[in-house]
Amino acid sequence: MSHRQALSLGTDALDVIVELLAQVDAGSGFYDRLCAALCRLASVERAGLMLYDDARRLVVPVGSHGIDPGLLAEVYGTLEETPIAQVALAEDRVVEVTGDLEEWIPARYARFSGVDTLTCTPVSAGGRWLGVIFADRGGGRFELTDDERHAMWTLGKTAALAASVQIATSQQGRARLLQSRIDLARDIHERVVQRLFGVSLVLGSDKGLSDDARQRCINEIQAALGDLRAALERPLAPPTIDTGATLREELTRLGRHYKDLPLELHWEDGVEVPEELEPLAQSVLAEALRNADKHAHPTSVRVHVARTDGTFVLEVRNDGVLPGSRGTGMGLRLAAVEALQRGGVVEFGPEDGSAWRVRLVLPVGEDSER
Numbered sequence: 001m002s003h004r005q006a007l008s009l010g011t012d013a014l015d016v017i018v019e020l021l022a023q024v025d026a027g028s029g030f031y032d033r034l035c036a037a038l039c040r041l042a043s044v045e046r047a048g049l050m051l052y053d054d055a056r057r058l059v060v061p062v063g064s065h066g067i068d069p070g071l072l073a074e075v076y077g078t079l080e081e082t083p084i085a086q087v088a089l090a091e092d093r094v095v096e097v098t099g100d101l102e103e104w105i106p107a108r109y110a111r112f113s114g115v116d117t118l119t120c121t122p123v124s125a126g127g128r129w130l131g132v133i134f135a136d137r138g139g140g141r142f143e144l145t146d147d148e149r150h151a152m153w154t155l156g157k158t159a160a161l162a163a164s165v166q167i168a169t170s171q172q173g174r175a176r177l178l179q180s181r182i183d184l185a186r187d188i189h190e191r192v193v194q195r196l197f198g199v200s201l202v203l204g205s206d207k208g209l210s211d212d213a214r215q216r217c218i219n220e221i222q223a224a225l226g227d228l229r230a231a232l233e234r235p236l237a238p239p240t241i242d243t244g245a246t247l248r249e250e251l252t253r254l255g256r257h258y259k260d261l262p263l264e265l266h267w268e269d270g271v272e273v274p275e276e277l278e279p280l281a282q283s284v285l286a287e288a289l290r291n292a293d294k295h296a297h298p299t300s301v302r303v304h305v306a307r308t309d310g311t312f313v314l315e316v317r318n319d320g321v322l323p324g325s326r327g328t329g330m331g332l333r334l335a336a337v338e339a340l341q342r343g344g345v346v347e348f349g350p351e352d353g354s355a356w357r358v359r360l361v362l363p364v365g366e367d368s369e370r
């Protein structure tokens with residue numbers, strides 16, 4: 001490449017990055033545009049960006065170019081089974097591998113991809129490993145020039161910048177969440193508990209209740225109920241990340257991720273997930289499967305999706321609960337709070353000895369009635 005070409009690639013990259021950053025707030029499509037820019041600047045044909053989603057504790061595809069998004073959505077994996085990503089992130093450089101891809105990526109992809117050379121760009125900032133971008137020229141061998149490699153590395157940093165902004169926002173969200181829990185506990189204690197304590201004193205007295213005292217008790221209990229309701233209306237759960245995927249797609253992807261879970265799906269005919277309930281349904285599903293993997297050795301994990309009496313129902317039931325796995329986690333309780341805010345419930349608990357059930361029931365709006 002001539003000096004002039006290199007220079008134009010350099011300024012081009014800068015232009016592209018400035019343009020990308022100008023639209024970073026435009027939300028959806030940002031990572032797709034970034035992948036498209038990477039393909040253009042580094043003369044590759046296909047690129048897919050994967051980020052680690054802290055909430056789901058999974059690697060998720062967030063953007064691509066030149067790849068069928070449906071195909072990418074099926075991709076799953078962990079850093080442990082993807083050495084190319086480990087090297088890219090540990091050494092903070094774009095890694096190119098040619099030939100034996102099985103050494104570098106999970107065997108399930110190495111075999112079917114028909115790719116000779118694959119590149120992996122780190123998405124990391126300040127020592128935090130956020131994800132990677134895979135790219136290739138649609139098969140065939142190639143070598144990147146220094147400028148192409150540099151453009152890719154820089155776009156990796158751009159992706160990292162955008163991802164860290166998102167993470168910072170959700171961490172602030174989490175800090176606020178903790179604060180609002182403390183406020184809630186204090187509120188319930190100061191208002192509701194105090195009122196009820198007053199009522200219990202009156203009711204517990206030896207003397208008979210005067211009409212006046214009875215009325216005061218009723219008023220106090222009603223006020224306490226009002227306070228409780230108001231306290232519970234606050235948003236307490238962190239917002240769920242919307243990956244744009246549907247429950248069905250998420251089920252396939254999670255099924256591949258937890259490959260040792262014997263998943264059975266019973267999806268009742270004609271039942272669709274109302275769009276506004278998708279993120280919650282997906283996060284309950286993810287939590288239920290994570291739990292089945294973590295707290296049980298199941299021989300069956302049944303996922304049941306149904307519609308009954310104006311409600312949407314998602315149920316996950318697994319057997320093989322490990323004895324003594326009583327934990328004090330937050331996963332299900334958070335899901336329950338999130339469901340409450342949507343007027344629904346999450347019930348969970350042991351069933352028939354060694355089974356465990358999680359059931360999400362949500363009211364469905366008129367418009368989404370089918």
Ligand SMILES: Nc1ncnc2c1ncn2[C@@H]1O[C@H](COP(=O)(O)OP(=O)(O)OP(=O)(O)O)[C@@H](O)[C@H]1O
Pocket residue numbers: 287288291292293294295296318321322325326327328329330331332333356
């Ligand atoms: N599928 C399951 N099989 C057996 N026990 C379960 C299952 N799901 C949940 N539990 C029990 O319920 C407890 C609470 O689950 P929850 O998801 O709220 O917390 P966690 O998984 O322990 O931690 P966290 O979700 O916060 O990482 C678990 O610790 C476990 O004892």
Ligand SMILES: [Mg+2]
Pocket residue numbers: 287290291329330331332
């Ligand atoms: Mg859990």
